[in-house]
Amino acid sequence: MKRERIAWMISLLLMAFLAFDLPGTMAERDDDYAFVRTLVDIHRQIVTNYVEAVDDSNLHEKAIEGMMSDLDPYSIYIPPARQEDFNQMLDNSFRGVGIQLDMQDGKATVVTPIDGSPAFYAGVMAGDVILKVNGDSIEGLQLNDLVKKITGPVGSSVTLTLQHADGQIVDMTMKRQEIVLPTVLGYERAPDDSWNYWVSRNPKIAYLRVSQFTDNTFDELHDALAGAPADNGKPAVPGLLAEGAKGLILDLRFNPGGRLDQAIKVVNMFVKDGVIVSTKGRARPESIVRATGDGTLPYFPIIVLVNDFSASAAEIVSGSLKDNKRALIVGQRTYGKGSVQELIPLDDDSGELKLTVAYYYLPSGRLVHRKKGATDWGVDPQLIVPMDEKAEAALMQQFIEHETIRRAKVALHPTTQPTTQPFVDTQLQAALNSMVGSLILQGGDSAVDVASAPPTTAPAH
Numbered sequence: 001m002k003r004e005r006i007a008w009m010i011s012l013l014l015m016a017f018l019a020f021d022l023p024g025t026m027a028e029r030d031d032d033y034a035f036v037r038t039l040v041d042i043h044r045q046i047v048t049n050y051v052e053a054v055d056d057s058n059l060h061e062k063a064i065e066g067m068m069s070d071l072d073p074y075s076i077y078i079p080p081a082r083q084e085d086f087n088q089m090l091d092n093s094f095r096g097v098g099i100q101l102d103m104q105d106g107k108a109t110v111v112t113p114i115d116g117s118p119a120f121y122a123g124v125m126a127g128d129v130i131l132k133v134n135g136d137s138i139e140g141l142q143l144n145d146l147v148k149k150i151t152g153p154v155g156s157s158v159t160l161t162l163q164h165a166d167g168q169i170v171d172m173t174m175k176r177q178e179i180v181l182p183t184v185l186g187y188e189r190a191p192d193d194s195w196n197y198w199v200s201r202n203p204k205i206a207y208l209r210v211s212q213f214t215d216n217t218f219d220e221l222h223d224a225l226a227g228a229p230a231d232n233g234k235p236a237v238p239g240l241l242a243e244g245a246k247g248l249i250l251d252l253r254f255n256p257g258g259r260l261d262q263a264i265k266v267v268n269m270f271v272k273d274g275v276i277v278s279t280k281g282r283a284r285p286e287s288i289v290r291a292t293g294d295g296t297l298p299y300f301p302i303i304v305l306v307n308d309f310s311a312s313a314a315e316i317v318s319g320s321l322k323d324n325k326r327a328l329i330v331g332q333r334t335y336g337k338g339s340v341q342e343l344i345p346l347d348d349d350s351g352e353l354k355l356t357v358a359y360y361y362l363p364s365g366r367l368v369h370r371k372k373g374a375t376d377w378g379v380d381p382q383l384i385v386p387m388d389e390k391a392e393a394a395l396m397q398q399f400i401e402h403e404t405i406r407r408a409k410v411a412l413h414p415t416t417q418p419t420t421q422p423f424v425d426t427q428l429q430a431a432l433n434s435m436v437g438s439l440i441l442q443g444g445d446s447a448v449d450v451a452s453a454p455p456t457t458a459p460a461h
Contacts, residue, residue: 039063071356074341078352096151097158097174099124103143110162112404114181115193118174125164126404132161152176184220185209185403193405197224197240199249199432203439206240207428209251209399210266213258213313218265225269226297247301247435249428250317250327254396257312257337264289267320272296274324274363277316279340281358291324301438302327303431306379307387311335315368316360319379323363329381330431336377338368383434385427394423 043063046054064077098117099110110128113119130138133149141149150158159173186195187207199207208224210217225248227239240248257263260277267276271291280286304318304327315334321327338360344353360368362379370377387395 072339074337074339074354075356076354078354080349080351095154096147096176096179097122097124097160098177098179099150101130101143101147108138108141108143108146111400114179115405117179118177119172120405122172122174124160124162124172127165128162130160131163131169132159134159135161154178180214180216181211182220183211183214183217184224185211188402189405199428200436203246203436204244205247205249205432205435205439206245207249207251209253210255210314212255213260213262213266213317215259215262217258217262218269221266222269222295241297241300245300246439247303249303249305249431249435251305251428252310252314252318253305253307253331253427254309254399255311255314256309257314260313260316260340263313263316266317267324268292269295269297270302270321271324271326276320276324276363278361278363279358280361281340284340284358287358301435303435304329305427305431306331306334306381307392307427308332308335309392310379311337315379316362319362319366319368322379322382323366328383328431328434329379330383330434331381331385331427332387333380333384334368334378336368336370336374338370338377383430385430387427391423391426395425398423398425 043059046059047056061077061079068075068077098114098119100112100114102109102111108130110119110124110126110130112126113124130146132138133146136149138146138149150160152158154176156176157173158176159171161169161171163169185208186197187199187209188196190196197206197208199205206225208221210221223237223239225240225245227242228237230236264276268291272293273291276289276291278286278288302321304321306314306318306329310318310331311334315336315338318327318329318334322329339356340358340360341354342357344355346353362368366376368378
């Protein structure tokens with residue numbers, strides 16, 4: 001009896017504490033229920049009384065989009081039908097044969113086969129025009145529809161009818177694979193279409209461009225610098241440091257960002273100790289990530305190239321290397337996309353919510369994100385080298401040209417007249433001059449003095 005009375009008193013106390021806490025919770029629930037009831041009522045009225053029949057699923061999606069529209073552009077709803085495509089985009093992968101396509105003069109033209117893909121081994125060449133897919137003419141198809149016909153389940157086959165630049169028409173049958181696009185690229189293609197990673201041979205200065213940060217970026221970058229053992233029949237890669245690299249130019253221009261964990265690993269590869277980045281949000285406590293010293297490469301000078309399209313993870317890498325006095329930053333102030341998104345699965349397999357939950361802060365405490373009305377954001381280079389829109393467009397075209405595998409030396413734009421003035425990458429030239437000057441002054445041992453130099457504006461050419 002005494003035990004029952006104690007249990008009853010404990011229950012009473014618990015009810016009292018719950019009652020003390022419940023009014024706010026109940027009020028919030030009442031607000032939620034009132035909102036849902038209104039939403040359901042509006043939906044019912046539209047479906048029942050609108051002058052024309054409406055697509056029910058489209059109404060649901062638009063209602064969610066309306067709710068998200070007041071947030072930042074990085075917070076989005078991903079319906080179930082788009083989840084697979086969205087995840088493949090995050091992984092920088094797709095299921096197909098490995099070709100990059102463009103519409104040129106109304107023709108579906110191969111920009112380049114992807115190195116090591118089924119298309120690469122089948123002999124697809126830059127400049128090839130696709131005429132048919134599985135025997136069906138593609139005339140009149142939009143590029144997106146054509147891509148859908150070429151992609152498909154891993155292991156299934158597709159036959160492309162192609163016209164080479166010399167006019168020869170061939171059928172090529174290939175098995176689809178999971179195609180993972182490389183994210184670490186070199187300076188230009190060598191005559192055998194392999195990457196040339198040297199922007200200078202004397203002194204030996206390596207150049208690596210990271211197009212975005214995906215699952216494989218750290219491994220690709222580490223293998224390029226430190227080397228990789230033989231694997232699955234692939235020969236061992238000695239690595240640029242073993243080949244005598246005295247310094248590295250790391251190009252993050254036009255890099256839209258990607259995976260934070262990969263950015264952290266990349267910084268940790270160059271920084272032995274210190275803060276890499278911190279994150280903080282309204283409902284997220286501050287989280288500080290520090291360098292571990294595990295696997296940090298031996299010291300060598302680094303210069304990082306950035307521009308106003310370098311965003312997110314690219315800003316974390318460049319900003320952290322700058323704040324840790326590990327690299328000189330050259331180019332233009334970065335984009336200012338310093339927000340953290342989480343993928344939140346919704347109940348009943350009804351899709352996912354990509355929601356901004358925190359902001360990135362550099363080791364100096366600087367907020368990367370560009371808020372409305374802000375004057376400070378992103379990463380400011382120590383050596384400022386501006387580029388106008390015309391020069392940036394020419395740089396992007398040069399990147400495309402360098403990525404192109406040309407086993408048949410054909411012009412991708414035969415109607416384009418050659419320019420009398422070749423494009424000069426003034427930002428890369430400034431980085432190269434700084435690196436060479438640093439190596440000459442300091443015997444190739446250190447770039448700390450250069451890396452901590454005050455901001456300078458170099459003339460644009």
